Amino acid sequence: MSFNPLFCPSTEISHALQMNTSLVALESTVITHGLPYPQNLQLARDMEAEIRHEGATPATIALLDGKIRIGLTDEELARLSQAASPLKVSRRDFATAIVKKASGGTTVAGTLFAAHNVGIKVFATGGIGGVHKESSFDISTDLQALAETPMIVVCAGAKAILDLPATLEYLETMGVPVVGYQTSEFPAFYSRESGLNVSVRLDSPQEIVDFARAHWSLGMRSAVLVANPVPMTDAIPKSEMEPLIAKASAEAQAKKIHGQALTPFLLKRISELTEEKSMRTNLALLLNNALLAAQIAKAMAANQK
Numbered sequence: 001m002s003f004n005p006l007f008c009p010s011t012e013i014s015h016a017l018q019m020n021t022s023l024v025a026l027e028s029t030v031i032t033h034g035l036p037y038p039q040n041l042q043l044a045r046d047m048e049a050e051i052r053h054e055g056a057t058p059a060t061i062a063l064l065d066g067k068i069r070i071g072l073t074d075e076e077l078a079r080l081s082q083a084a085s086p087l088k089v090s091r092r093d094f095a096t097a098i099v100k101k102a103s104g105g106t107t108v109a110g111t112l113f114a115a116h117n118v119g120i121k122v123f124a125t126g127g128i129g130g131v132h133k134e135s136s137f138d139i140s141t142d143l144q145a146l147a148e149t150p151m152i153v154v155c156a157g158a159k160a161i162l163d164l165p166a167t168l169e170y171l172e173t174m175g176v177p178v179v180g181y182q183t184s185e186f187p188a189f190y191s192r193e194s195g196l197n198v199s200v201r202l203d204s205p206q207e208i209v210d211f212a213r214a215h216w217s218l219g220m221r222s223a224v225l226v227a228n229p230v231p232m233t234d235a236i237p238k239s240e241m242e243p244l245i246a247k248a249s250a251e252a253q254a255k256k257i258h259g260q261a262l263t264p265f266l267l268k269r270i271s272e273l274t275e276e277k278s279m280r281t282n283l284a285l286l287l288n289n290a291l292l293a294a295q296i297a298k299a300m301a302a303n304q305k
């Protein structure tokens with residue numbers, strides 16, 4: 001396989017791509033902007049371990065010194081988790097990182113772009129970006145990237161800080177199927193319930209692979225978004241989260257925080273307001289998504305052989 005030289009897969013990932021083994025891409029904004037150190041490093045390691053345990057290979061994607069890296073060593077993960085003022089790299093930011101030789105974490109949109117470029121088909125994240133509440137024009141590039149990138153993306157719904165009905169409407173407009181994994185309800189990140197429906201419920205990794213094949217064999221170019229509810233034991237009820245989300249959002253408005261800084265501010269503030277309970281939920285759902293993504297990647301590779 002020949003790659004665009006701007007994309008740098010590790011030796012392990014190049015080999016896995018050649019051998020057609022199961023790969024799962026992982027984003028890194030959750031490391032650089034979503035969680036504090038050292039929980040971010042622990043989480044990055046745990047997600048990779050979870051994927052390996054299932055017999056698949058993790059490919060954490062990030063920018064290091066202006067290079068688009070696919071698959072990081074443990075030392076590189078450690079470096080990224082403590083980087084001073086890392087960039088948050090979405091699609092518009094790759095060239096910035098390259099010319100400034102900067103390091104940064106890739107968002108869902110950024111990770112989709114890089115992973116698809118090297119031929120990875122499955123990706124695990126926490127919550128996708130979406131349409132923000134009360135700010136007339138803040139719609140995450142994640143939604144556009146999902147509309148344009150034929151990959152399976154496992155998430156726990158969209159981040160609860162978002163306008164979820166508007167986010168689902170946007171996905172529908174853009175032709176992105178939203179699969180509920182063993183549920184008909186779109187999960188709300190910290191909570192299993194949102195009162196909103198997914199477009200289809202599927203109950204096994206194999207069914208998800210069959211669905212994605214059917215979708216793409218028709219010539220569709222969008223992602224298949226798999227919404228995997230946070231495990232029951234770690235979920236926080238929607239009624240408990242809603243007032244805290246409203247409080248954090250009001251503070252962000254008062255402080256005039258918007259654009260790229262908004263999501264990290266809200267996640268941090270909600271973690272403080274819940275005395276880190278929401279952070280533990282965040283960690284649990286990320287691991288749960290890594291597990292399902294690995295199972296999907298395995299099912300996909302088994303069908304190919």
Ligand code: PSU
Nearest residue numbers: 029030034107108126127129140260263
């Ligand atoms: N979910 C989390 N933590 C995060 C994010 C999502 O639990 O840090 C990141 C993802 O990388 C997502 C990004 O792509 O936030 C969306 O940012 P924005 O709303 O600025 O597009």
Ligand code: MN
Nearest residue numbers: 138139140259
């Ligand atoms: Mn935004």
